[in-house]
Amino acid sequence: MSFLTLTDVSKSYGSAPVVADMNLSVEKGEFVSLLGPSGCGKTTTLQMIAGFVEVTRGRITLDGLDITRARPNSRGLGIVFQSYALFPHMTVSGNVSFGLEMRRMTKTERRERLDAVLALVHLDHLAARYPRELSGGQRQRVALARALVIQPRVLLLDEPLSNLDAKLREEMQFELRQIQRKVGTTSIMVTHDQTEAMSISDRVVVMEAGRVTQIDDPQRLYEYPQTRFISTFVGKANLIRGRVRSAGPRARVDLGSMTVEVDAGGAAAGDEVFLSIRPEKLSFVPLGQGQLDGVVRERFFLGSQWLYHVTTAVGELIVACPNDGRAPLEEDCHSGVDWPSHLVRVLAAGTAGFDAQQSTPAAES
Amino acid sequence: MSTGAGRTLSAKATPYLLSGPALLVFSGLLLVPLLLTAVLSVNAFDDATGVKSGFTLTHYAAVLTDEYYLGIFWRTFSVSAITTLMCIAIGAPEAYVLSRMGSPWRSVFLLIVLAPLLVSVVVRAFGWSMLLSPEGLVNQCLQWVGLGPVRILYTERAVIIALTHVMLPFMVIPVWTSLQKLDPDGENAALSLGASPFTVLRRVVLPQVLPGILSGSLIVFGLSASAFATPGLLGGRRLKMVATVVYDEYLHELNWPLGAAIALTLLLANLVVMLTYNRVIERAYRKSLG
Numbered sequence: 001m002s003f004l005t006l007t008d009v010s011k012s013y014g015s016a017p018v019v020a021d022m023n024l025s026v027e028k029g030e031f032v033s034l035l036g037p038s039g040c041g042k043t044t045t046l047q048m049i050a051g052f053v054e055v056t057r058g059r060i061t062l063d064g065l066d067i068t069r070a071r072p073n074s075r076g077l078g079i080v081f082q083s084y085a086l087f088p089h090m091t092v093s094g095n096v097s098f099g100l101e102m103r104r105m106t107k108t109e110r111r112e113r114l115d116a117v118l119a120l121v122h123l124d125h126l127a128a129r130y131p132r133e134l135s136g137g138q139r140q141r142v143a144l145a146r147a148l149v150i151q152p153r154v155l156l157l158d159e160p161l162s163n164l165d166a167k168l169r170e171e172m173q174f175e176l177r178q179i180q181r182k183v184g185t186t187s188i189m190v191t192h193d194q195t196e197a198m199s200i201s202d203r204v205v206v207m208e209a210g211r212v213t214q215i216d217d218p219q220r221l222y223e224y225p226q227t228r229f230i231s232t233f234v235g236k237a238n239l240i241r242g243r244v245r246s247a248g249p250r251a252r253v254d255l256g257s258m259t260v261e262v263d264a265g266g267a268a269a270g271d272e273v274f275l276s277i278r279p280e281k282l283s284f285v286p287l288g289q290g291q292l293d294g295v296v297r298e299r300f301f302l303g304s305q306w307l308y309h310v311t312t313a314v315g316e317l318i319v320a321c322p323n324d325g326r327a328p329l330e331e332d333c334h335s336g337v338d339w340p341s342h343l344v345r346v347l348a349a350g351t352a353g354f355d356a357q358q359s360t361p362a363a364e365s
Numbered sequence: 366m367s368t369g370a371g372r373t374l375s376a377k378a379t380p381y382l383l384s385g386p387a388l389l390v391f392s393g394l395l396l397v398p399l400l401l402t403a404v405l406s407v408n409a410f411d412d413a414t415g416v417k418s419g420f421t422l423t424h425y426a427a428v429l430t431d432e433y434y435l436g437i438f439w440r441t442f443s444v445s446a447i448t449t450l451m452c453i454a455i456g457a458p459e460a461y462v463l464s465r466m467g468s469p470w471r472s473v474f475l476l477i478v479l480a481p482l483l484v485s486v487v488v489r490a491f492g493w494s495m496l497l498s499p500e501g502l503v504n505q506c507l508q509w510v511g512l513g514p515v516r517i518l519y520t521e522r523a524v525i526i527a528l529t530h531v532m533l534p535f536m537v538i539p540v541w542t543s544l545q546k547l548d549p550d551g552e553n554a555a556l557s558l559g560a561s562p563f564t565v566l567r568r569v570v571l572p573q574v575l576p577g578i579l580s581g582s583l584i585v586f587g588l589s590a591s592a593f594a595t596p597g598l599l600g601g602r603r604l605k606m607v608a609t610v611v612y613d614e615y616l617h618e619l620n621w622p623l624g625a626a627i628a629l630t631l632l633l634a635n636l637v638v639m640l641t642y643n644r645v646i647e648r649a650y651r652k653s654l655g
Contacts, residue, residue, distance in 0.1 A: 052553050072556045079557045085550035089572040089650075098568070099558035150558060 001064060003028040003186055004049070004154055009058035011044050018044045020210045022058070026154075031180055031187045033197035036207035037233070042190045045207070046156050049188065051075050062153060078147030078185070082159040084139045086131040092118070092142050093127040099150040117149040120179060137168045144176070148183060155180070157189040161196060173200050194234045198222065206230050222278075228347050231276040238282070238317045240275040241349065244268065251346065257313040258292060262344040272349035279307070279320035281343045284329060290338030296329050310337060406625035416621055424626035434610070434627065438634065441607040444524055444596075445589035451529040452585045456536030457578055461570065463537070464544040475541075479534050486531060490598035493527040494518055497599070519601035527595045532588060536581035543577030544570075572650075579646050583639050590635050607631045 002025035009022040019041040026032050034042040047053040049060060051072035060068045067075055087095050093114055100110045118124045121141040131139055140160065147155055160176070161169045177200040180187050191197050197204045198218035206214045206221070214226045225231035228239065242260075244267045245252040251264035253275060260275070267273055287293055294312035306328045308319040317337060321328070329335060406424055409417040428434045463474055481489060496502050497517040504514045517523050547570065555565045593608035600606060605613070607627060614624030 050553070050557060052556075072553065073559050073561060075557070076559070077557055079554065081550040081554060083548055083550050085548050085554040087551060087555070087569055098555065098560070102559035102564070146554075146558070 001061075002026060003030075003063060004188075005059075005061045006045075006049070007059045007061075009045070009048060009055055009060060011041070011048060011053060011056050017210050019048070022212060024205060024212070024215070026186060026188065028186055029184050031177070031189070031200060031202045033189045033191055033201040033204045034207060035191055035194060035197040035204050035234070038192060039209075040207040041210040042192075042207050043158060046158055046188065046190045049154070050077055050079055050156055076150070076152055077154050077156055078150055078152030079156045080140075080143045080147050080158065080160045082162060084131075084143040084163075086139060086142055086146070088131050090130075091127065092123060092129050092131070092134070095131070095142055096146045096149050099146065103150065113149055117145045120148070120182070121145045136164055137172065140164060140172060144179070148179075148185065152185060155185045155187040157187060159190055159192070162191075162193070169196070176200060198234070204234075206234070224345060225276065225347070228274055228276070228349075231274075231345070231347060236279050236318060236320075237276045238279060239347075240277075240314050242273055242275055244271045244273055244346075253346070255314045260291060260341065260344070262341050262346055264346060267346045267348070274347045274349055276345045276347055277339055277343060279318040280305075280322075282317065282319040282337055282339050284319065284321070285336040285338045287334055287336050290336030293334065293336050296331055296333050296335065299328060299331055301328075310335075312337060402625045403629060405622055406629050408622045410620050410622045415619065424623045425630070427623065428626050428630050437605050437607055437610055438630075440521065440605075441590055441631075442634070442638065444521055444528070444606065445586050447525050448528040448532060448589045449582050449586045451525065452532050452536040453578055453582060455529065456533050456581065457540050457574065459533075460537045460540035460544055460577075461566075461574075464541060478537050481531060482534050486594045487598065489531060490527055490595050493523065493530070494599055497523050497526070518599065519604055521600075521604065523599040524596045524604070524606070527599050528589050528592060531592075531595060532585040535584045535588065536578075539581040539584070540574055540577040543574045547573055575646075575650060579643070583643065586642075587635055587639055590638075591631065 004024075004026040006022050006024040009019060010017065011019040022041075022045060024032075034045060036042045044053055048055050051067070051070060055068050058068070059066060062075070087098065090098065096117060097110050097114050100113055105113070114127075115124065118127055121144055123138065123141050123145060126134065126138060131142065134142065140163075144160070157176075161172050164172060173196055180200075189197070189201065198221070201218060203215060203217050204221050205212055208227075208229055214221060214230055216224070221230070222235055225234060225237070231237040231239065240255055242253040242255040244264075245254050245259065247264055247267060247269045249264060250261050251267055252259055252261055253267075253273060255275070262275065284290075292312050292314065294310040294317065296308050297311050297316070298309045300307040301323075303323065305323050306321045308321070308329065310317045310319055319337065405416070407420050407422065409419045409421045409423070411417055459478065463471060463478070466474060498504070499514055499516070499518070501518070503517065508514055517526075551569055551573075552565050555569045556562070560568065591608055592606070593612065596604070596606040597609045597612070600609065608631070611624045611628045611631070614620050614627060618624075
């Protein structure tokens with residue numbers, strides 16, 4: 001049995017469901033992210049695990065014990081809040097040792113744990129400061145230290161990096177992952193940032209309108225998105241509408257002006273589908289030698305890569321090329337566009353995620 | 366350049382011109398009367414002829430040495446201190462409960478808390494005198510449960526009860542304001558670290574609303590110590606507080622200089638008490654509360 005399990009967990013306010021039939025198993029030591037747009041129920045899910053929000057239906061178990069109705073102060077979970085929620089009237093060491101005091105530890109034990117955790121988050125020199133005297137990144141570390149020092153069974157992180165500026169956020173992402181690896185605490189992070197979710201998690205849970213739509217490791221999630229929504233929410237994707245002509249292991253899909261052959265992905269003949277292909281999987285080839293030809297409308301320089309908007313017979317395509325030193329294509333230049341057909345994904349045109357998003361009023365998390 | 370010089374001159378004068386009207390009203394209605402009272406308090410007094418010009422400190426000497434006046438000062442400050450404690454004991458939890466209430470009830474109850482401010486102090490004092498009288502509702506209830514009758518009206522108890530009622534909004538509002546600044550996740554954070562709800566209140570909420578309690582206490586103490594209508598109506602003729610004594614000296618004894626001396630002594634004593642309190646508390650918490 002998994003370390004932390006959610007079984008059919010649901011939350012509704014009145015008749016409005018916020019989280020519906022959530023099922024999730026987290027293994028010991030795993031780092032799982034709940035990813036979704038705002039209002040998808042990810043924060044509510046985290047708060048139900050923490051015990052701050054009552055579960056309407058379903059069961060949560062931790063290490064084999066049912067904690068669905070357990071009080072938040074008896075669950076032994078460490079939580080890092082989006083606002084950090086540091087105690088402003090206590091110093092860094094006061095904040096961090098609060099949880100140890102609650103556990104009635106001796107002074108020497110507290111001292112040891114405090115020193116160890118402050119060294120872990122590189123804050124040993126700031127122990128006597130008050131939170132208002134710290135920068136955003138330092139406060140974030142204090143919040144993390146305060147949650148980790150009690151050696152929690154599960155570490156819950158609610159958008160922990162969203163209040164940091166872009167550069168610091170990237171640094172903290174990796175540091176967070178390193179710290180988590182070092183201490184080995186089972187962690188669940190809520191985020192709306194897909195790069196953040198992918199770069200530090202073992203598995204990502206994508207939620208849309210209160211439902212889980214895909215649970216996969218980051219690479220699989222990126223390469224095999226299961227819904228149209230995920231293909232564009234996680235990374236960028238070119239979506240081309242078409243109809244399946246003939247099914248089988250290799251399907252032929254009619255895109256209107258042309259027909260392409262792709263890995264079928266369970267589509268049946270006659271289905272309306274979307275072909276999804278990542279911009280970096282497309283490449284430029286001499287005219288007439290690719291799958292189709294197009295005109296470069298615009299190009300953007302992103303430092304490590306070039307991004308092109310190309311007009312083709314099947315619509316506007318985004319092509320990303322690494323900045324490998326070769327001369328980039330000029331705007332208004334004609335070129336062939338090619339892709340390996342095994343990298344094209346077939347998504348049903350009316351996927352569940354897409355439908356749910358349209359018919360359910362946005363529930364606030 | 367003349368225009369430049371003119372501009373700097375007018376720029377310098379602007380703040381004074383803008384605050385001029387308010388300063389004029391302030392000095393006309395507060396500073397001048399206060400100054401005249403101070404002058405009056407050092408004038409001599411004769412029972413036969415009234416106020417006489419000349420400098421004397423006999424009135425202050427009388428106030429500071431006479432057991433009668435010292436007793437009244439002591440009573441005034443003890444009543445004010447107890448009222449302040451009562452307001453903290455009732456007002457701070459009340460503000461906390463209010464801040465945790467849902468949206469329709471919160472405004473309803475806040476209005477109920479603030480309602481006393483909308484009714485004249487005199488009307489409220491008469492209301493209390495009816496409730497607290499020997500045949501009043503309170504005594505009837507006490508009798509019914511076998512505790513009564515108790516003499517409440519015209520005792521310090523009646524004054525404290527009524528003053529607490531009058532002063533409560535002045536405690537609730539500042540505490541409420543400092544509660545608004547609290548991060549709601551702070552309490553959840555403490556809970557998740559294993560604190561009991563009571564520990565959360567004591568270790569996390571209370572220290573952060575202390576500035577609100579401090580400023581509420583200063584307002585309540587200051588207003589209670591100089592309260593006139595409530596002690597006048599509920600303390601009766603015999604139970605005197607400083608403000609009622611001042612009134613008596615002015616209007617019954619016609620000894621204006623003595624009345625002025627008592628009034629100024631109250632002002633100074635009040636200032637000393639409040640500044641000391643502020644200093645002591647601020648020093649204890651300045652570091653942690655910023």
